Amino acid sequence: MQHVTGLKCTICGKTYSVDEIAYVCPKHGDAGIVDVQYDYDFIKSRISRESLAQIPPLAGGARGGIWRYKPLLPVEPDSPVPPLRVGWTPLYNAPRLAARLGLQHVWVKDDGVGPTASFKDRASALAVVKAQEAGAEIITTASTGNAAAALAGLSASVGLPAVIFVPKSAPPAKITQHLIYGAREILVDGTYDDAFELTLKVAQEYGWYNRNTAYNPYMTEGKKTGVYEICEQLGWEAPDRIFVPVGDGCIIGGIHKGLKDLLALGWIDRMPKLMGVQAAGSAPLVDAFERGLQGWEMQPVAAHSVADSIVAGLPRDRNKALAAARETGGAFIAVADQEILNAIPVVAQNTGVFSEPAAAAAYAGLVKAVAEGLVASEERVVVMLTGSGLKDIASAMKTVPEPPIIAPTLDAVRELLGRA
Numbered sequence: 001m002q003h004v005t006g007l008k009c010t011i012c013g014k015t016y017s018v019d020e021i022a023y024v025c026p027k028h029g030d031a032g033i034v035d036v037q038y039d040y041d042f043i044k045s046r047i048s049r050e051s052l053a054q055i056p057p058l059a060g061g062a063r064g065g066i067w068r069y070k071p072l073l074p075v076e077p078d079s080p081v082p083p084l085r086v087g088w089t090p091l092y093n094a095p096r097l098a099a100r101l102g103l104q105h106v107w108v109k110d111d112g113v114g115p116t117a118s119f120k121d122r123a124s125a126l127a128v129v130k131a132q133e134a135g136a137e138i139i140t141t142a143s144t145g146n147a148a149a150a151l152a153g154l155s156a157s158v159g160l161p162a163v164i165f166v167p168k169s170a171p172p173a174k175i176t177q178h179l180i181y182g183a184r185e186i187l188v189d190g191t192y193d194d195a196f197e198l199t200l201k202v203a204q205e206y207g208w209y210n211r212n213t214a215y216n217p218y219m220t221e222g223k224k225t226g227v228y229e230i231c232e233q234l235g236w237e238a239p240d241r242i243f244v245p246v247g248d249g250c251i252i253g254g255i256h257k258g259l260k261d262l263l264a265l266g267w268i269d270r271m272p273k274l275m276g277v278q279a280a281g282s283a284p285l286v287d288a289f290e291r292g293l294q295g296w297e298m299q300p301v302a303a304h305s306v307a308d309s310i311v312a313g314l315p316r317d318r319n320k321a322l323a324a325a326r327e328t329g330g331a332f333i334a335v336a337d338q339e340i341l342n343a344i345p346v347v348a349q350n351t352g353v354f355s356e357p358a359a360a361a362a363y364a365g366l367v368k369a370v371a372e373g374l375v376a377s378e379e380r381v382v383v384m385l386t387g388s389g390l391k392d393i394a395s396a397m398k399t400v401p402e403p404p405i406i407a408p409t410l411d412a413v414r415e416l417l418g419r420a
Contacts, residue, residue, distance in 0.1 A: 001018065001074060001075070003039050003042045003043050004018055004039075004074050005038060005039050007021060007036060007037065008035050009027070009028065009035075010032075010319040011025065011031070011033070011295075012025065012028065012032075015037065018074075023215050023217065024215060024217075028296075030215060033215070033217070033295075033316075033317060033319050033320065035217060035220070035320070036217055036218065036220070036221055038072075038264075040264045043265065046071040047071040049236060052069075057232075058088055061081075062081050064085050064087075065085045065086045065087035065088050066086050066087035066122055066125060067081050067087075072228070073126065074218055074221050075126070075130065076133060079132070079133055081125070081129055082125055082128050082154050082157045083157050084125075084153065084154060086114060086115060086121045086125040087122060087125075087225055087229065089110055089111045089229065090109075090113065091107050091108070091110075091233040091234070091382070092107060092110060092353065093107055094107060094108050094350065094351045096351075097346075097350045097351060097383075098381075100350065101370045102370065102377055103370065103377055103379070103381060104377055104379075104380075105239075105378075105379070106381045106382075107230075107234075107380075107381070107382045107383070108363075108383045108385050109229075109230055109382055109383070109384045110353045112355060112356075112386075112388030112389070112390075113388075114150075115150075115153050115154070116146075116149045116152070116154075116181075117149075117387060117388035118146040118309075118356075118386060118388065118391065119146075119223065119384070120143075120146045120147040120150035120386075120387075121150045121153070121154065122222040123211070123213070123218075123220075123222035123223050123250070123254075124151045124153075124155075124222070125154050126221055126222035127139060127141075127151060127211040127216065127218065127219065127222070130216075130218050131160060131211075132158070132160070134209055136160075136209035137161070138162070138209070139151065139155055139160055139163075139208060139209045139211055140162065140164065140165070140199055140208045140210060141165070141211035142195040142198070142199040143164060143170075143195070144167065144170060144174075144192045144309050145166060145170040145171060145177075145309060145391070146358075146386075146391065147211070147213065148165075148166050148178050148185075149174055149177040149178055151164060151183070152177065152178045152181035152183035153177070155181070155183065156183075162184065163184045163186065163202075163208065164183050164184070165186050165188050165195040165199045165202070166178070166185065166187055166195060167187070167188055167191055167192050168188060169308070170187075170308065171391060171392045171395075173392060173393060174391055174392075191311075192311060192313075193303075193313045193314055196316065200212065200215065213250040214248060214249070214253075214317035214320075215316060219250055219254075220250060220253050220254040220257055220317070221254070221257070223250055223251050223254025223255070223258075224255065224257045224261065225258065226251075226254070226255060226258070227242070227254075230242070231259075231262055231267065231268055236268060237268075237380075238259070238270055238271070239380040239381060239382045240273065241272055241273045241274075241275055241330070241375060241380075241381045241382070242255060242274055242382045243275045243277055243362040243363070243365050243369075243381065243384060244276055244277065245277050245307070245309075245359060245361040245362045245386055246276040246277060246285060246310060246332070247278075247282070247310030247311060247312045248316045248317050249285060249316070249317035249318050249320060249321025249324075250316070250321075252320075253317045253320030253324055255274060255324065255384075256274055256324035256327070257320070259272065259274075259328075272382075274324045274325055275331055275333060275365060275369060276321060276324065276325050276330070276331070277335060277364065278310060278335075278361075279306075279310055279311065279336075279358075280305070281303060281337065282301075282307075283334040284298055284303070284312075284313070285315055285321055285322065286332040287301075288322060289322060289326070290332075293322075294319070294322070295315075295319035295320075295322050296319065298315075300314040301313050301314070305337055305357075306337045306341060307340050307356075307357035307358040308357070308358065308392070309357075309359075309386070309387060309391075331374065333365045335361055337357075339364040340364050341357065341360075343355075343364040343367070344357065344395075344396055345399050345400060346363070347385070348389070354388065354389035355386075356395070356396075357392060357395050358386060359384075359386045359387045359388075360385070362383045363385075366381065404416060
């Protein structure tokens, strides 16, 4: 990979070659998150906005979806990629959402339409390619549900066995996804953080390729493709703010990385403010941001929320997540579970996009930010909707009334409509 210059520790700044370490900086153990470094001059000789314009965004195979950005990804040029099309998800203009909030420009990025219906497809696609490059026979991950589903689906598409560790409290729809794809599912009687720690030990014990968020530096690189698409879909005019639901912090860290790539290449001319949104019952990054803590100073907290996909007691990509908000002039916001649930039908009824609680949290964060005067009316805002509402029907049902049951007669309809 001529375009990759090394892996830089986010704590001490030491840089390693890609062959020197597999996952983390050895000076800091499992907390030693590293960041992929690039030779942007070399990349400029391989890809440009003009060359991208010649590739149909929805092309099949190795030219479609996220792979149209392959020269900007940490994979070998000739590495085969999964056949499922990942990426180039819709960016919808949402004027009715904007009007509700007194804003002029709001878009929603719908990653619920991916192969396994969540943003996590992007990172899992990278994980499968890197596992194959490493000659791995089995790939594993810990997840609250979506990352496991994405890994199970992408692994199934290339015939790579996957073993996944998920808290037993994960929504049944997500567990069913894992099993349908043929992954070996192991339910953990504990939290996501417990599953994460167990996966680290198991992967080391058996030599499996580890997809775990943050621990594996290449997951950020898959997730950064979301903002490549946002900027390209907006004609390379970057938005002013991007609202991102945050659990472990890998998505917001990836969005930040993608924006830094685009600035270094000269494809955009300014950095949007990144707004991280956490559930109030799982908001350690909000606390750290407000107290001025660094990621390595954070301590685990008891975490809970209806938005299971963003529940994390100690966010694993906390260093990159905090940098994303601080270095862009953004912020972290906490929203209550009821605010998250309220957002689901509002987004659906004003855009046609049905989102799971974790995704709807991003819009709830925008509502709160507007109420607190953090967003000006003329700002161009993107809300990232990271997972389909079909992932968690039970939660969605809490947001709508029970439909009436009537006799199959016209009189019954007349009576019902008359009461209405």
